[in-house]
Amino acid sequence: MGNNINTRKYLGRKIFGIAPPTITVYDSDFQLVIDAIQSTGVTLTTTQKNAGNTLVVSTKNSGVWTNSVGFYGILGGTAGAHKWNWKNPVDTNAAFRLSFSTGWTHTNNGAQPNGASAYGNTFIIPGTNLLTANTFLSFYSRTNNSGYTAELGVVNGYGAGNPTCALFCNSSTNMYTWINRKDSERLLTGGVTSGAGFFLANCNNSNTVTNYRNGLSLGSNTFTNVVVPSYSLFLSALNNTGSLSNYSNKETAFFAIGNGLTGSQITSFTTDIQTYQTALGRQV
Amino acid sequence: MYYGRQVTNETAENLEAIFIDSDTFFHFVPDINGNFYLMLSQQDEIDILQTQYAYLLEIPLTEYIPPIQPKPPI
Numbered sequence: 253m254g255n256n257i258n259t260r261k262y263l264g265r266k267i268f269g270i271a272p273p274t275i276t277v278y279d280s281d282f283q284l285v286i287d288a289i290q291s292t293g294v295t296l297t298t299t300q301k302n303a304g305n306t307l308v309v310s311t312k313n314s315g316v317w318t319n320s321v322g323f324y325g326i327l328g329g330t331a332g333a334h335k336w337n338w339k340n341p342v343d344t345n346a347a348f349r350l351s352f353s354t355g356w357t358h359t360n361n362g363a364q365p366n367g368a369s370a371y372g373n374t375f376i377i378p379g380t381n382l383l384t385a386n387t388f389l390s391f392y393s394r395t396n397n398s399g400y401t402a403e404l405g406v407v408n409g410y411g412a413g414n415p416t417c418a419l420f421c422n423s424s425t426n427m428y429t430w431i432n433r434k435d436s437e438r439l440l441t442g443g444v445t446s447g448a449g450f451f452l453a454n455c456n457n458s459n460t461v462t463n464y465r466n467g468l469s470l471g472s473n474t475f476t477n478v479v480v481p482s483y484s485l486f487l488s489a490l491n492n493t494g495s496l497s498n499y500s501n502k503e504t505a506f507f508a509i510g511n512g513l514t515g516s517q518i519t520s521f522t523t524d525i526q527t528y529q530t531a532l533g534r535q536v
Numbered sequence: 537m538y539y540g541r542q543v544t545n546e547t548a549e550n551l552e553a554i555f556i557d558s559d560t561f562f563h564f565v566p567d568i569n570g571n572f573y574l575m576l577s578q579q580d581e582i583d584i585l586q587t588q589y590a591y592l593l594e595i596p597l598t599e600y601i602p603p604i605q606p607k608p609p610i
Contacts, residue, residue: 331559331579343558353563354556357577368538368602369565369575400605496565497605 276301281317281338282308285325288341292332300327303531307524308338314520319388320510322348322376325528329360345375350487361534362394365488367401367501372487376509378406378417378432379480386512387431388454389419392525394503394536396448398422401500403451404507405490406481407435415479418490421502422447427463427470429453432480439463441471447502448536450525456512467522485509505534538602540565540573541595548572556583568601575600 276298278286282305289296296304304327311317323338335350343349355370356363365371378387391403405418407430416430422444429439431453439453441463452464462472483491487507490498506525513521529535548564555561560580564572574592576584584590 335559352560354560354580355563355575355577356560357579366538366575366577368600369540369563369573370577371563 278305279308279312281312285327285336285338285341288336288343289328289333292328292330294328294330294333296328300532303327303528304338306531307528310524310527311521314517314524316508316510316513316517316521316524319513319517320508321381322374322507322509324350324507326362326505326507327532329358331356331358331363334358334363348375348381350374360532362392362503362505364395364503365499365501367499369499371489371491371496371499374404374485374487374509376485377482378485379415379482382417382432382480382509383511384432384480385459385478386456387417388452388456388508388510388513389417389429389431390450390452390506390508390521390525391419391421391502391504392450392506392529393421393448394505394534395501396446396536397502398424398447399500400498401502402486402488402490402498403500403502403504404485404487404509405498406483406485407490407492408481408483409493410435413477413479415481417481417485419451419453420498421451427451427453427465429461429463431455431461431475432478433461433475434477434479437475437477439471439473439475443470450506450522452518452521454513454518456514464518464522466526467519505529505532538575538600539597540575540600541592542567542598543572543574543592543595545572548574551589556580556587556589562589565600566603568603570603573600 340347355366407416408414413434416435420428463470488500
């Protein structure tokens with residue numbers, strides 16, 4: 253018996269130009285979003301998944317994700333896909349999943365209300381679900397128009413210093429916001445050159461409310477009478493104790509609501525949102 | 537200019553906030569004269585066509601004139 257040497261040879265075909273399959277691992281929270289959207293029958297593209305994942309990861313890094321109570325990426329092109337709160341993609345009112353009225357048109361560019369009857373219910377009640385004085389509201393508008401319309405809004409009845417939480421992006425070049433203050437304590441800032449863009453109103457630990465468009469401050473003021481609405485914040489209309497007005501027809505491609513942000517967080521957030529919209533080819 | 541389908545007050549009351557599917561619910565709005573209207577997107581019409589509410593699509597479209605908005609909080 254000599255040494256047992258394996259002298260067998262194998263033949264195969266060398267294949268050029270075919271990369272081995274890659275397995276992409278997404279952020280665990282964003283994977284839940286993917287699962288929720290795709291459970292409605294929508295198949296997200298790789299571009300959409302990568303854009304959403306980048307947004308979640310980058311807002312986690314800046315802390316904006318943690319501060320957000322409602323975070324709506326408006327991804328997938330249908331009502332079923334757009335309804336999810338990415339912070340908690342569970343199909344319940346308690347998870348702040350959106351419900352849409354009739355009158356919306358949903359596409360891969362965003363969600364567009366008709367401006368006369370359409371609204372969405374976030375189920376976020378400022379008096380219950382947000383820090384009272386310190387809150388941010390944000391809205392990415394793809395529609396350049398002007399009108400006294402509420403992109404986000406709730407008020408406990410008009411007048412008499414009733415609590416209000418609302419964002420009106422563009423009324424004749426003015427941006428109006430109320431951050432859980434008396435309805436008389438609204439911040440009016442001019443200089444809105446377009447109704448399209450990323451609008452944000454913020455108050456963070458100082459009673460100073462500041463309005464932003466595309467990351468640039470439009471102005472600030474100090475308001476001390478903190479009062480919070482006890483009804484749900486509506487999307488694209490003003491919820492006045494269950495009676496609606498100020499319907500908007502601005503197409504939204506993102507909005508978020510949460511607890512007050514720092515200046516550096518707002519800068520990062522603006523960059524992240526622009527990157528997200530650009531990746532999806534729907535930036536304005 | 538807006539167009540919608542005028543419905544009776546009874547229809548509006550009965551169907552308000554009723555879901556067409558898992559994501560979208562009916563919302564009726566009064567016009568300047570207090571008549572209720574249903575305004576649908578094309579997507580809504582496709583969704584409703586497959587439901588028991590398809591009869592609403594047979595109502596002709598007419599011009600909707602919104603009521604004067606209440607004084608906003610400014």
